[in-house]
Amino acid sequence: MRVALRAAALATAMLAPAASAQVIASGTIPDAAAEAAPVAAAASADARTVFPASVPQGAMVIGKVPPGSVVRYGGRQLRVTAYGSVVFGVGRDASGTLSIEVQPPGGAPQRAGIAVTPRDFPTEYINGVPPKTVNPPPEIAARIEREQAQVTAARARDDERPDFAQPFQWPVQGRISGRFGNQRVYNGKKGSGHSGMDIAAPTGTPVKAPAAGVITFAAPDLYLTGGTVLLDHGHGVSSTFLHLSRIDAKVGDRIAQGQVIGAVGATGRATGPHLHWGMNWFDVRIDPLLVLERAKAAP
Numbered sequence: 222m223r224v225a226l227r228a229a230a231l232a233t234a235m236l237a238p239a240a241s242a243q244v245i246a247s248g249t250i251p252d253a254a255a256e257a258a259p260v261a262a263a264a265s266a267d268a269r270t271v272f273p274a275s276v277p278q279g280a281m282v283i284g285k286v287p288p289g290s291v292v293r294y295g296g297r298q299l300r301v302t303a304y305g306s307v308v309f310g311v312g313r314d315a316s317g318t319l320s321i322e323v324q325p326p327g328g329a330p331q332r333a334g335i336a337v338t339p340r341d342f343p344t345e346y347i348n349g350v351p352p353k354t355v356n357p358p359p360e361i362a363a364r365i366e367r368e369q370a371q372v373t374a375a376r377a378r379d380d381e382r383p384d385f386a387q388p389f390q391w392p393v394q395g396r397i398s399g400r401f402g403n404q405r406v407y408n409g410k411k412g413s414g415h416s417g418m419d420i421a422a423p424t425g426t427p428v429k430a431p432a433a434g435v436i437t438f439a440a441p442d443l444y445l446t447g448g449t450v451l452l453d454h455g456h457g458v459s460s461t462f463l464h465l466s467r468i469d470a471k472v473g474d475r476i477a478q479g480q481v482i483g484a485v486g487a488t489g490r491a492t493g494p495h496l497h498w499g500m501n502w503f504d505v506r507i508d509p510l511l512v513l514e515r516a517k518a519a520p
C-alpha cells in the first residue's frame with residue numbers, strides 16, 4: 222500500500238514530484254539491522270520519509286526520515302537516530318489521523334498522516350482481589366500516589382540509545398492471562414484499561430529483558446505493583462515489569478536482550494503468579510503484544 226505524503230502547502234510548488242516522500246507499509250522499515258551499524262547506515266541512508274499508512278490503537282510506530290531532520294509529533298520533538306529512525310507510541314484511545322511533521326535538512330517541510338485503526342477492548346471481571354488494594358484507606362492512597370509519581374518520573378527519560386529498534390522477545394514463556402487495553406472490573410469496581418499484558422508463569426520463573434535497555438527504576442514492594450522494575454529502551458520507550466518475587470538488577474544497570482532482571486511473582490495487587498509487562502512511550506501506554514508481533518513480521 223502506497224500513499225503519497227502531503228507536503229506543506231507553501232512548499233508544494235517548489236517540490237519536484239520525484240522528491241515527494243512516501244508512506245509505505247511498516248514491514249519494510251529496516252531499523253534493527255541498520256541501527257546495529259549506525260555509522261555505515263547513515264552514510265548510505267537515503268532521503269525517504271517512510272511511515273506506515275495505518276496503525277492499530279496501542280502500536281509502537283517506527284518511521285524513517287532523512288537523517289538530520291527535525292520531527293514533531295504529539296507536541297514533542299522526536300529524537301532522530303544517525304540512520305534516520307524515529308519512534309512514538311499510539312495510545313489505547315487514539316483515533317482519527319495522526320500527523321507527523323518532518324523538516325528535512327535543507328528540504329521542504331513534509332507532513333505524514335497515519336490512520337488509526339480502532340480495536341475492540343472487552344471487559345474483564347476480576348474477583349478475589351484483596352479489598353484493601355481496590356478501596357485503599359487515605360494513607361495508603363497517598364502512598365500509591367507517591368509511588369506512581371516515581372514511576373512516572375522514570376518514564377520521562379529520553380535517551381539516545383536505539384534499543385527500541387531491536388526485535389523484541391517474550392520476557393517469559395506462558396499463556397496470556399490478560400490483554401492490553403481491556404476494561405478491568407476489580408471485585409465489581411470499575412478500574413482503568415489494563416495497562417499491559419499478563420503472562421501466566423510460576424513464581425520464580427526468570428524474567429528476561431525483551432530488548433536491551435537501562436534500568437531506571439527498581440523497588441521490591443510497591444503497594445499496588447509489588448516488585449517493580451522499569452527498563453528504558455531509549456527515545457522514551459520503556460518496559461515495566463510488575464509483581465516480581467525477586468529483582469536481579471539495580472538502577473543504572475545496562476541490560477542486554479535476554480538478560481535476567483528478576484523473577485515472576487504475585488506481589489502487590491495480584492490474584493496469582495504472573496508477569497505484568499507494560500510498555501510506554503513516555504506517558505503513552507502501548508501494547509507489548511503488538512511490539513512482539515512487529516518483531517515477528519520483520520524480515
Ligand SMILES: [Zn+2]
Nearest residue numbers: 399418419497
Ligand atoms: Zn496486568
